Amino acid sequence: MGHPDPVLILTRPEPQSRSFLADLEERLGYVPAVVVSPIMRIEPVRELPDLDPFQTLIVTSGNAVFVLGDALKGRRVASVGARTAALARSSGAEAVCLGDNLDGLIQNLAKVTGPALHLRGRHSRGELVAAGRKAGLQIEECVVYDQLEQPLSREARVALENGHAILPLFSPRSARLVSAYDCHEETQVIAMSAAVAEAWPHPTLIQIAERPDRMAMLDLVAAAF
Numbered sequence: 001m002g003h004p005d006p007v008l009i010l011t012r013p014e015p016q017s018r019s020f021l022a023d024l025e026e027r028l029g030y031v032p033a034v035v036v037s038p039i040m041r042i043e044p045v046r047e048l049p050d051l052d053p054f055q056t057l058i059v060t061s062g063n064a065v066f067v068l069g070d071a072l073k074g075r076r077v078a079s080v081g082a083r084t085a086a087l088a089r090s091s092g093a094e095a096v097c098l099g100d101n102l103d104g105l106i107q108n109l110a111k112v113t114g115p116a117l118h119l120r121g122r123h124s125r126g127e128l129v130a131a132g133r134k135a136g137l138q139i140e141e142c143v144v145y146d147q148l149e150q151p152l153s154r155e156a157r158v159a160l161e162n163g164h165a166i167l168p169l170f171s172p173r174s175a176r177l178v179s180a181y182d183c184h185e186e187t188q189v190i191a192m193s194a195a196v197a198e199a200w201p202h203p204t205l206i207q208i209a210e211r212p213d214r215m216a217m218l219d220l221v222a223a224a225f
Contacts, residue, residue: 006225007159008032008166011039011178016062019083027222037156039177040147042066045122049142051075054117060102062087064119067145078112080105081214100213106131114138122146123173149177157181166224168217175199190220
């Protein structure tokens with residue numbers, strides 16, 4: 001008797017999980033077994049700042065675009081990821097992708113017109129502003145949303161425990177939050193970076209993406225099926 005088909009557990013916020021799943025379905029040519037159970041929910045944390053003093057707005061996540069919405073209309077935006085740029089354009093921004101990940105954006109900061117404002121979540125790696133200032137860019141940052149922990153669904157917990165799950169993890173914080181749950185040692189964990197893998201304490205099989213970006217994660221998850 002063969003093993004059951006693996007179950008994909010997606011723990012990113014709902015829009016990102018659904019978008020990733022749509023790309024995976026296109027890659028595989030079929031709909032895999034999946035449980036979508038966000039480990040965090042996105043909540044705006046304050047009134048939006050005055051954007052007028054800034055020539056360029058920088059967004060490193062689609063979450064910031066969802067929070068800002070129509071406030072981006074007509075504004076110049078630099079993003080991480082082509083999908084985030086497209087999302088910003090759908091809100092009326094003049095948006096361009098300057099890197100597939102944060103490191104790529106940092107390497108392209110010379111293309112950003114200052115003064116710039118990085119609109120980010122409360123939990124962030126934080127080196128973008130420091131790198132921009134080191135490069136001579138006039139840049140500030142503002143927290144516009146929080147990533148609040150929420151419990152995994154019962155279905156997700158069962159899938160983690162049964163040993164036939166594929167678990168992509170996209171950030172150290174999500175890895176730490178999910179690791180609080182019981183996890184079978186045969187769960188296939190796919191980490192976006194070494195930092196994400198280091199945040200996962202369970203003795204499970206961990207693969208690390210060749211690059212810390214969405215496409216590299218998609219490649220590994222598709223290969224796991």
